[in-house]
Amino acid sequence: xxxxxxxxxxxxxxxxxxxxxxxxxxxxxxxxxxxxxxxxxxxxxxxxxxxxxxxxxxxxxxxxxxxxxxxxxxxxxxxxxxxxxxxxxxxxxxxxxxxxxxxxxxxxxxxxxxxxxxxxxxxxxxxxxxxxxxxxxxxxxxxxxxxxxxxxxxxxxxxxxxxxxxxxxxxxxxxxxxxxxxxxxxxxxxxxxxxxxxxxxxxxxxxxxxxxxxxxxxxxxxxxxxxxxxxxxxxxxxxxxxxxxxxxxxxxxxxxxx
Amino acid sequence: xxxxxxxxxxxxxxxxxxxxxxxxxxxxxxxxxxxxxxxxxxxxxxxxxxxxxxxxxxxxxxxxxxxxxxxxxxxxxxxxxxxxxxxxxxxxxxxxxxxxxxxxxxxxxxxxxxxxxxxxxxxxxxxxxxxxxxxxxxxxxxxxxxxxxxxxxxxxxxxxxxxxxxxxxxxxxxxxxxxxxxxxxxxxxxxxxxxxxxxxxxxxxxxxxxxxxxxxxxxxxxxxxxxxxxxxxxxxxxxxxxxxxxxxxxxxxxxxxxxxxxxxxxxxxxxxxxxxxxxxxxxxxxxxxxxxxxxxxxxxxxxxxxxxxxxxxxxxxxxxxxxxxxxxxxxxxxxxxxxxxxxxxxxxxxxxxxxxxxxxxxxxxxxxxxxxxx
Ligand SMILES: Cc1ncc(COP(=O)(O)O)c(C=O)c1O
Numbered sequence: 001x002x003x004x005x006x007x008x009x010x011x012x013x014x015x016x017x018x019x020x021x022x023x024x025x026x027x028x029x030x031x032x033x034x035x036x037x038x039x040x041x042x043x044x045x046x047x048x049x050x051x052x053x054x055x056x057x058x059x060x061x062x063x064x065x066x067x068x069x070x071x072x073x074x075x076x077x078x079x080x081x082x083x084x085x086x087x088x089x090x091x092x093x094x095x096x097x098x099x100x101x102x103x104x105x106x107x108x109x110x111x112x113x114x115x116x117x118x119x120x121x122x123x124x125x126x127x128x129x130x131x132x133x134x135x136x137x138x139x140x141x142x143x144x145x146x147x148x149x150x151x152x153x154x155x156x157x158x159x160x161x162x163x164x165x166x167x168x169x170x171x172x173x174x175x176x177x178x179x180x181x182x183x184x185x186x187x188x189x190x191x192x193x194x195x196x197x198x199x200x201x202x203x204x205x206x207x208x209x210x211x212x213x214x215x216x217x218x219x220x221x222x223x224x225x226x227x228x229x230x231x232x233x234x235x236x237x238x239x240x241x242x243x244x245x246x247x248x249x250x251x252x253x254x255x256x257x258x
Numbered sequence: 259x260x261x262x263x264x265x266x267x268x269x270x271x272x273x274x275x276x277x278x279x280x281x282x283x284x285x286x287x288x289x290x291x292x293x294x295x296x297x298x299x300x301x302x303x304x305x306x307x308x309x310x311x312x313x314x315x316x317x318x319x320x321x322x323x324x325x326x327x328x329x330x331x332x333x334x335x336x337x338x339x340x341x342x343x344x345x346x347x348x349x350x351x352x353x354x355x356x357x358x359x360x361x362x363x364x365x366x367x368x369x370x371x372x373x374x375x376x377x378x379x380x381x382x383x384x385x386x387x388x389x390x391x392x393x394x395x396x397x398x399x400x401x402x403x404x405x406x407x408x409x410x411x412x413x414x415x416x417x418x419x420x421x422x423x424x425x426x427x428x429x430x431x432x433x434x435x436x437x438x439x440x441x442x443x444x445x446x447x448x449x450x451x452x453x454x455x456x457x458x459x460x461x462x463x464x465x466x467x468x469x470x471x472x473x474x475x476x477x478x479x480x481x482x483x484x485x486x487x488x489x490x491x492x493x494x495x496x497x498x499x500x501x502x503x504x505x506x507x508x509x510x511x512x513x514x515x516x517x518x519x520x521x522x523x524x525x526x527x528x529x530x531x532x533x534x535x536x537x538x539x540x541x542x543x544x545x546x547x548x549x550x551x552x553x554x555x556x557x558x559x560x561x562x563x564x565x566x567x568x569x570x571x572x573x574x575x576x577x578x579x580x581x582x583x584x585x586x587x588x589x590x591x592x593x594x595x596x597x598x599x600x601x602x603x604x605x606x607x608x609x610x611x612x613x614x615x616x617x618x619x620x621x622x623x624x625x626x627x628x629x630x631x632x
Contacts, residue, residue: 054530054531055400055531055532056400056405056406056409056517056518056532057409058409058412058413058518059413059416061413062399065399066399069399069400072531077529077531078529078530079529102516103515103516103517103524103526103530103531103532104529104530104531105530106514106515106516106530107515107526107528107529107530108529108530129516129519131259154259154260156260156261156419156420157259157260158260158263161259161260161263178417179416179417179418179419179420180413180416180417181413181416181417184417
């Protein structure tokens with residue numbers, strides 16, 4: 001079982017919910033990213049998503065777009081993010097996911113990517129521009145190792161689609177809370193929770209919810225029905241704040257996700 | 259994905275709908291002004307001293323470029339799908355103008371995404387879009403040109419998919435866009451084939467078209483693909499020369515990749531990030547090319563080359579002076595290839611150049627390049 005699978009099993013056993021923060025690797029440099037990973041662990045993160053900077057981040061709003069541009073101008077690449085994970089693994093066992101777009105993986109070579117990334121200690125990937133119907137290759141390479149490919153379900157997804165994603169997704173299923181891009185405003189309505197229960201019962205897999213969650217109140221609301229809460233832009237925005245206030249914010253999220 | 263499935267379903271249903279087809283045909287005739295002429299450019303042919311050059315006059319279509327063929331078709335499609343709002347990206351502004359026109363005609367709201375660099379160099383078209391009732395949104399991130407405008411339009415579409423149709427302007431993006439755009443543009447080649455048979459009694463030896471995403475070229479080529487004696491040439495933007503960041507010739511300096519839902523040739527670095535591009539023509543200034551062109555290149559059915567900024571600018575002036583037709587800078591790239599090719603062809607050869615648009619929008623920019631104040 002993958003680190004992610006084990007983590008969700010443990011969380012379910014103790015009746016908790018997963019706190020899944022996202023940061024942009026290399027924003028503003030990889031040294032800061034290593035520090036942030038430590039801070040996130042200290043503050044109770046269960047799984048960490050490391051964004052891989054890409055020139056054309058279609059699913060991202062301005063906050064993450066700008067973070068990616070900062071990282072790219074510092075020369076951060078998919079290779080370097082994999083090396084960073086190998087380094088982090090010397091001291092940490094926290095489940096680590098890469099959130100990347102497809103072209104860097106395609107250019108790297110899918111088979112070699114899955115091999116190098118899992119060797120380095122990456123536990124899985126989220127690729128917002130890769131639907132399951134185009135993921136045949138990478139899925140087959142990932143089956144050879146404990147490498148999770150996590151697919152996204154949107155509010156507009158039909159039952160057919162949920163079925164397909166449920167079958168392919170491993171580790172958990174990523175439910176996108178809104179039709180839109182990262183960092184948009186969340187609008188809480190009852191349809192989110194009913195979608196999540198439906199996906200959970202159709203797939204039998206944990207469902208984490210992300211996009212637009214920024215306050216502890218929102219996180220707590222989402223944690224009532226989801227198995228995990230993903231917070232991205234709101235953390236990226238605070239990544240260069242003084243550590244003390246960043247920690248306060250992260251701890252308030254952790255407390256809210258119970 | 260759900261939006262693409264919805265679009266594919268609606269399009270394939272309407273494709274079989276006779277009334278829909280009749281409605282489009284009538285508008286193409288009475289509103290767009292089709293068929294556009296196939297004009298024998300005698301003075302240009304004489305000047306170059308080789309084959310006989312015909313110009314397919316898409317510059318005479320309503321709004322001044324081939325873009326209207328597709329934009330109008332998609333606007334009607336969107337209306338039938340019950341969408342209230344159209345969005346589009348634009349580089350040269352021609353597709354933005356065409357979409358704004360389609361929106362006005364169908365009574366739909368319209369928002370156009372345009373890179374800040376293009377807003378400056380195609381300011382005339384920005385004002386035209388506003389006159390037509392569209393809102394022009396400036397995209398000031400990334401390379402601030404067409405690629406980034408597409409990113410923003412796609413982000414908008416993901417956000418507003420229930421109410422909005424995304425009118426993609428070229429044979430790019432995820433399926434079914436390349437198919438839909440090619441279908442709507444293939445009227446160009448269908449007409450040209452009939453017209454050249456009428457004029458010359460035979461098929462042409464060469465078709466030449468410029469390639470941004472590749473819609474005017476696909477539109478011209480499509481009905482000739484099975485006619486193997488007809489050679490097809492696509493002309494990309496060579497910019498300042500084939501040096502990374504200084505051109506948009508994907509086949510000369512690119513490699514296979516996946517961008518904006520399409521697998522095709524891309525200008526990218528070793529890590530899969532998309533490179534900046536340059537072209538004097540905003541409509542060709544783009545890092546990727548339509549997937550069917552990659553296919554035609556691999557199969558050897560079409561040949562792809564490029565023209566530099568300087569070559570295009572010379573062709574722009576040449577056509578203006580010899581024929582009294584001011585071409586778009588995009589189309590000037592196709593003309594630049596004709597200037598190179600035609601003199602070495604036998605006199606009885608026939609070449610069709612797709613004059614994809616008119617150059618009014620470029621007059622100010624060309625003056626600026628020549629250091630002339632207007
Ligand atoms: C006049 C004209 N020709 C050509 C193009 C390039 O697009 P495509 O390659 O899709 O025909 C444009 C795009 O803006 C244009 O305005």
